Amino acid sequence: MRNDEQVWRAVDERRDDYAAFSDRVWDMPEIAYTETRSVAEHLAIMEKEGFRIERDLAGIPTAVMGEYGEGGPVIAILGEYDALPNLSQEAGLAEHKEVVPNGPGHGCGHNLLGAASLLAAAAVKDWLKENNLPGRIRYYGCPAEEGGAAKGFMARDGVFSDVDIAISWHPASFSGVNEAVSLANTRIDFTFHGRSAHAAAAPELGRSALDAVELMNVGVNYMREHMPDHARIHYAMLDGGGIAPNVVQSRAKVRYLIRARDLPELNMLVGRVRKIAEGAALMTETRVETAVVSAVSNLLGNAPLERAMYDNFQRLGPPQFDEADKEYAAQIQATLSEEDIRAAHRRHGLKVEKGKTLCDIIVPLENRGEGGVGSTDVGDVSWAVPTVQARGATCAIGTPFHSWQLTAQGKSPAAHKGMVHVAKVMAGTAVDALRDPALIARAKADFEERTGGQPYESPLPKDLAPPIKAMGQGV
Numbered sequence: 001m002r003n004d005e006q007v008w009r010a011v012d013e014r015r016d017d018y019a020a021f022s023d024r025v026w027d028m029p030e031i032a033y034t035e036t037r038s039v040a041e042h043l044a045i046m047e048k049e050g051f052r053i054e055r056d057l058a059g060i061p062t063a064v065m066g067e068y069g070e071g072g073p074v075i076a077i078l079g080e081y082d083a084l085p086n087l088s089q090e091a092g093l094a095e096h097k098e099v100v101p102n103g104p105g106h107g108c109g110h111n112l113l114g115a116a117s118l119l120a121a122a123a124v125k126d127w128l129k130e131n132n133l134p135g136r137i138r139y140y141g142c143p144a145e146e147g148g149a150a151k152g153f154m155a156r157d158g159v160f161s162d163v164d165i166a167i168s169w170h171p172a173s174f175s176g177v178n179e180a181v182s183l184a185n186t187r188i189d190f191t192f193h194g195r196s197a198h199a200a201a202a203p204e205l206g207r208s209a210l211d212a213v214e215l216m217n218v219g220v221n222y223m224r225e226h227m228p229d230h231a232r233i234h235y236a237m238l239d240g241g242g243i244a245p246n247v248v249q250s251r252a253k254v255r256y257l258i259r260a261r262d263l264p265e266l267n268m269l270v271g272r273v274r275k276i277a278e279g280a281a282l283m284t285e286t287r288v289e290t291a292v293v294s295a296v297s298n299l300l301g302n303a304p305l306e307r308a309m310y311d312n313f314q315r316l317g318p319p320q321f322d323e324a325d326k327e328y329a330a331q332i333q334a335t336l337s338e339e340d341i342r343a344a345h346r347r348h349g350l351k352v353e354k355g356k357t358l359c360d361i362i363v364p365l366e367n368r369g370e371g372g373v374g375s376t377d378v379g380d381v382s383w384a385v386p387t388v389q390a391r392g393a394t395c396a397i398g399t400p401f402h403s404w405q406l407t408a409q410g411k412s413p414a415a416h417k418g419m420v421h422v423a424k425v426m427a428g429t430a431v432d433a434l435r436d437p438a439l440i441a442r443a444k445a446d447f448e449e450r451t452g453g454q455p456y457e458s459p460l461p462k463d464l465a466p467p468i469k470a471m472g473q474g475v
Helices: 006-027 036-049 110-131 150-156 209-226 263-284 303-316 323-333 338-347 378-384 404-408 413-435 437-451 468-472
Strands: 052-054 064-070 074-080 135-142 165-172 184-193 232-239 251-260 287-296 387-393
Touching (some): 006 036, 006 110, 036 052, 036 064, 036 110, 036 135, 074 413, 110 165, 110 413, 165 303, 165 413, 184 209, 184 263, 209 251, 251 263, 263 287, 303 387, 303 413, 378 387, 387 413
Parallel strands (some): 165 387
Antiparallel strands (some): 064 135, 184 287, 232 251
């Protein structure tokens, strides 16, 4: 289809600049709450585009907002730019080769995510200006999606309270409207306190905090058989008590990530895990302290916005990849398993097509995925304001996220094409809402029905501050 829509032309005019912008963010991977250079890149673009800028949203130094326009409805487009630890990888290769040993890398494509969202917002800005219409477009730069729940803190603090609709996206193997399914989750640190002693001469005097952690892990493993199929529990050892085996460990710390279908189910599972921790402390005669690090809600869908976004996908058609793109994607696929490729198709409710390396379709709106489900802090935005998300094809079909293969493709021509494609979809959806007040009204009616008219209630404790220091230390 010929790209002759005004807002799509505004996207195309910027495509090279924003591809370079995305690459710069890829070059400076920063984990949750440490994205100072990445957000500086975003701020520089926002200033150049003429947005009114607000900084330090919800007390988070790397959370920002840029706005253009006056009066009318407020349309928000959400971006991210945080990387992941231990996923450093050279760009453009089909073999594992780190840039920085054990360094961070953009293994979830957030360099593309932020750039495409800001690109869409800039195009809508031009559309508002050229048509001299009321309405405001906002770009929200959101840090720390990977475990930091920044949008949850932002939603809890009312950052989105005057937004009419919110739009976002995520890189994927296929293009289409994101199925609004995700798991609510929380991260809780369990710190056990015991008593040190000489492990050989006087072991009876010691009370091992490390034993308590290990017993807690055993207890949770037995619990896994007796919880809902879709629930997930993971853990990471933060402090094993030191490196001296001849000293009974007096302190040990473990972080648990608990996921569930919704907040009531999550709260039930959290209660059970807490009891297991208390039991481990009782068995070892230690003491346990708990501290919530973060928490996010499950995603809430919105049928009118999903239909509007799908219509934009249909008008635009799938992204146009060339033979060079497909050749590199085939090289990446050669590093994957058949199960990786099957899982990517199942996740979008599609049948496997052997030999297909890159997306050449729009996933039908009615498709329902199978397989595992992750979590996102966009969930909290979706409970605060009507929200819709896209999936944009930016990588070889089957590429696992949070992998070196995804990092490797982050600066590829195919990734840039997918980024521009989804920016057009988001910009078109925003323009549809600005042109049609009835769409916003339908979206709000759907939102009210799904929430029962109840105001958003954050799963985060009211007195919990964003874990800026803890996440910045990489724990």
